[in-house]
């Protein structure tokens with residue numbers, strides 16, 4: 205894994221970053237922009253675990269929520285800070301959905317990402333930092349408590365919160 209640095213990459217508002225995974229989170233497809241933003245080649249990406257672009261600034265609890273939600277057959281919206289191969293980062297607003305076969309079995313997952321507003325990034329960044337700190341001291345139990353407390357203080361579900369940013 206590369207070392208993270210403070211170089212930010214962005215993409216245009218009318219562009220979307222798309223990837224697909226199998227049920228285990230192994231990348232099975234990435235559009236051109238996904239490949240470009242990641243800094244990896246298509247060969248390096250296909251067959252790799254999607255955590256290949258995981259940024260260490262991302263709280264574990266966000267991915268737990270993501271997986272719990274999509275494995276339950278629901279979609280999720282989440283702000284994600286990703287890391288390119290060269291260590292630079294890019295923020296996305298991801299919409300991850302399950303894909304089904306004709307019998308209704310989940311056969312994989314699909315993520316469509318748009319460019320988040322700067323205001324949203326500025327709001328979510330300190331929230332994620334607080335979650336990371338909670339995880340350092342008390343693990344995911346502690347970050348879950350923090351999420352619950354934060355959401356109940358504003359009277360919102362995680363999804364409402366993410367979409368209100």
Ligand SMILES: Cc1cc2nc3c(=O)[nH]c(=O)nc-3n(C[C@H](O)[C@H](O)[C@H](O)COP(=O)(O)O)c2cc1C
Pocket residue numbers: 223224225229253254255256257258259262267270274284286300301313314315
């Ligand atoms: C369709 C789909 C797209 C995903 N996209 C990303 C992504 O862009 N960045 C990321 O860090 N994790 C993404 N994940 C979550 C990863 O699978 C993984 O859970 C996460 O990187 C944390 O790594 P870990 O589970 O090994 O701790 C995605 C998962 C799915 C199912």
